[in-house]
Amino acid sequence: xxxxxxxxxxxxxxxxxxxxxxxxxxxxxxxxxxxxxxxxxxxxxxxxxxxxxxxxxxxxxxxxxxxxxxxxxxxxxxxxxxxxxxxxxxxxxxxxxxxxxxxxxxxxxxxxxxxxxxxxxxxxxxxxxxxxxxxxxxxxxxxxxxxxxxxxxxxxxxxxxxxxxxx
Amino acid sequence: xxxxxxxxxxxxxxxxxxxxxxxxxxxxxxxxxxxxxxxxxxxxxxxxxxxxxxxxxxxxxxxxxxxxxxxxxxxxxxxxxxxxxxxxxxxxxxxxxxxxxxxxxxxxxxxxxxxxxxxxxxxxxxxxxxxxxxxxxxxxxxxxxxxxxxxxxxxxxxxxxxxxxxxxxxxxxxxxxxxxxxxxxxxxxxxxxxxxxxxxxxxxxxxxxxxxxxxxxxxxxxxxxxxxxxxxxxxxxxxxxxxxxxxxxxxxxxxxxxxxxxxxxxxxxxxxxxxxxxxxxxxxxxxxxxxxxxxxxxxxxxxxxxxxxxxxxxxxxxxxxxxxxxxxxxxxxxxxxxxxxxxxxxxxxxxxxxxxxxxxxxxxxxxxxxxxxxxxxxxxxxxxxxxxxxxxxxxxxxxxxxx
Numbered sequence: 001x002x003x004x005x006x007x008x009x010x011x012x013x014x015x016x017x018x019x020x021x022x023x024x025x026x027x028x029x030x031x032x033x034x035x036x037x038x039x040x041x042x043x044x045x046x047x048x049x050x051x052x053x054x055x056x057x058x059x060x061x062x063x064x065x066x067x068x069x070x071x072x073x074x075x076x077x078x079x080x081x082x083x084x085x086x087x088x089x090x091x092x093x094x095x096x097x098x099x100x101x102x103x104x105x106x107x108x109x110x111x112x113x114x115x116x117x118x119x120x121x122x123x124x125x126x127x128x129x130x131x132x133x134x135x136x137x138x139x140x141x142x143x144x145x146x147x148x149x150x151x152x153x154x155x156x157x158x159x160x161x162x163x164x165x166x167x
Numbered sequence: 168x169x170x171x172x173x174x175x176x177x178x179x180x181x182x183x184x185x186x187x188x189x190x191x192x193x194x195x196x197x198x199x200x201x202x203x204x205x206x207x208x209x210x211x212x213x214x215x216x217x218x219x220x221x222x223x224x225x226x227x228x229x230x231x232x233x234x235x236x237x238x239x240x241x242x243x244x245x246x247x248x249x250x251x252x253x254x255x256x257x258x259x260x261x262x263x264x265x266x267x268x269x270x271x272x273x274x275x276x277x278x279x280x281x282x283x284x285x286x287x288x289x290x291x292x293x294x295x296x297x298x299x300x301x302x303x304x305x306x307x308x309x310x311x312x313x314x315x316x317x318x319x320x321x322x323x324x325x326x327x328x329x330x331x332x333x334x335x336x337x338x339x340x341x342x343x344x345x346x347x348x349x350x351x352x353x354x355x356x357x358x359x360x361x362x363x364x365x366x367x368x369x370x371x372x373x374x375x376x377x378x379x380x381x382x383x384x385x386x387x388x389x390x391x392x393x394x395x396x397x398x399x400x401x402x403x404x405x406x407x408x409x410x411x412x413x414x415x416x417x418x419x420x421x422x423x424x425x426x427x428x429x430x431x432x433x434x435x436x437x438x439x440x441x442x443x444x445x446x447x448x449x450x451x452x453x454x455x456x457x458x459x460x461x462x463x464x465x466x467x468x469x470x471x472x473x474x475x476x477x478x479x480x481x482x483x484x485x486x487x488x489x490x491x492x493x494x495x496x497x498x499x500x501x502x503x504x505x506x507x508x509x510x511x512x513x514x515x516x517x518x519x520x521x522x523x524x525x526x527x528x529x530x531x532x533x534x535x536x537x538x539x540x541x542x543x544x545x546x547x548x549x550x551x552x553x554x555x556x557x558x559x560x561x562x563x564x565x566x567x568x569x570x
Binding site for chain 2: 059060087109110121135138
């Protein structure tokens with residue numbers, strides 16, 4: 001089957017979710033929508049199970065941090081409908097003080113490590129996740145290193161100063 | 168497979184024994200730790216611990232201009248670095264709407280398919296080693312060396328290639344590169360045929376691999392598997408065929424699929440993919456004859472690094488060189504997802520750009536990371552020796568797993 005046109009996709013979502021899902025753009029023909037955490041699982045489950053859309057494949061879950069926004073922490077889902085070769089991107093933004101979102105592991109087993117990675121790097125807490133631990137960083141780390149305030153290198157370290165290298 | 172086991176059993180009276188498989192075990196071919204609970208030789212539960220070589224590439228990438236991210240991608244799947252490099256370059260080209268000439272596309276296809284063969288040589292060769300047959304591995308490695316020599320002619324390096332530029336290649340392919348490529352195309356099929364006749368109907372090999380770690384298509388899709396693993400489970404999803412990049416639509420090739428996703432199907436799928444890659448390379452060589460032989464990059468002076476002698480002798484080239492290196496050329500504020508078919512599956516680049524000199528956010532969709540998460544759940548009930556060859560056939564590369 002051919003790619004689902006974005007207009008049809010927007011209409012299908014709007015029929016079901018009304019105003020709780022907003023379209024924020026179509027960069028490079030990839031439809032991007034935004035929703036809140038109350039509707040995210042309903043939206044994902046609708047997209048996955050709808051007989052016309054069939055976004056059965058979870059490509060990726062990741063996070064992003066915009067420190068100057070009111071809702072700084074973003075979670076980004078990429079879904080892929082393999083039969084129609086259509087992709088969609090879904091974003092959810094959360095406030096810094098309340099970084100809870102329901103887990104997508106109820107829909108895809110593969111969401112497990114993707115969410116653990118997002119938790120590890122952005123501190124997003126996925127409610128209902130079976131095993132939400134750090135995955136790539138050490139367990140006793142306290143910071144969430146992909147947030148923008150986390151420096152790339154410790155500004156106080158001295159072992160890389162020029163005079164150690166005769167410069 | 169919903170409830171993931173967490174190792175808690177400290178009971179001294181327990182009949183079960185605990186085994187630390189890894190982090191540095193000779194049979195795991197990389198830094199992988201699995202804490203397994205064994206009942207005799209059978210695995211009761213397991214927990215994977217990863218991150219031993221985590222190098223924070225996504226964080227580093229937020230502080231580097233586009234060109235300096237290419238060497239980071241080298242170190243993801245270091246068995247097939249050119250695919251990562253070109254995947255990244257194509258992501259930037261998609262961001263900037265750069266059209267590459269057909270000859271660049273075909274040259275890229277040649278290098279990417281060579282990389283795929285090199286990666287599959289390692290995976291299938293090592294699978295043979297783990298089942299007790301060292302011979303096939305040694306015969307095949309000779310040809311990986313031949314591939315690395317072709318890389319050397321094209322870009323000067325072998326493992327972490329840093330090959331190409333935004334818009335094409337840093338230099339044209341020389342005649343030795345084509346000579347070596349033709350020699351490879353002549354010699355490799357014979358060895359691959361021998362390799363197949365050594366394994367495909369070998370009683371010991373088939374007994375060790377058939378029905379081991381079989382995965383249904385539904386489970387594979389639910390775990391977001393891609394690449395040869397998903398195809399071995401019977402789903403014909405291949406990014407090259409579905410979303411062709413770099414002019415893959417011009418080529419005639421087949422997407423091999425397996426039946427039940429066991430270790431044996433994965434082995435066969437990878438072997439067949441090597442044959443298909445050879446087919447693609449031969450077609451690409453034939454197509455190159457019809458293209459002008461002096462074009463090896465797109466005409467995008469704002470993003471393509473000029474040759475060094477021009478930088479020293481030509482005012483304009485010096486300006487462009489400076490602007491590219493300092494990242495002073497405006498780029499669109501948008502986001503782009505681009506994926507290529509890596510040797511292990513869909514290698515995706517999610518790039519959020521704010522117009523600055525480096526990405527605002529860059530996320531790698533690393534197939535090894537996503538494929539490996541099923542390892543512990545699927546090992547339950549399996550014999551330890553089967554779990555070892557299952558790991559080999561997943562072809563998890565530590566660099567790509569941990570990023």
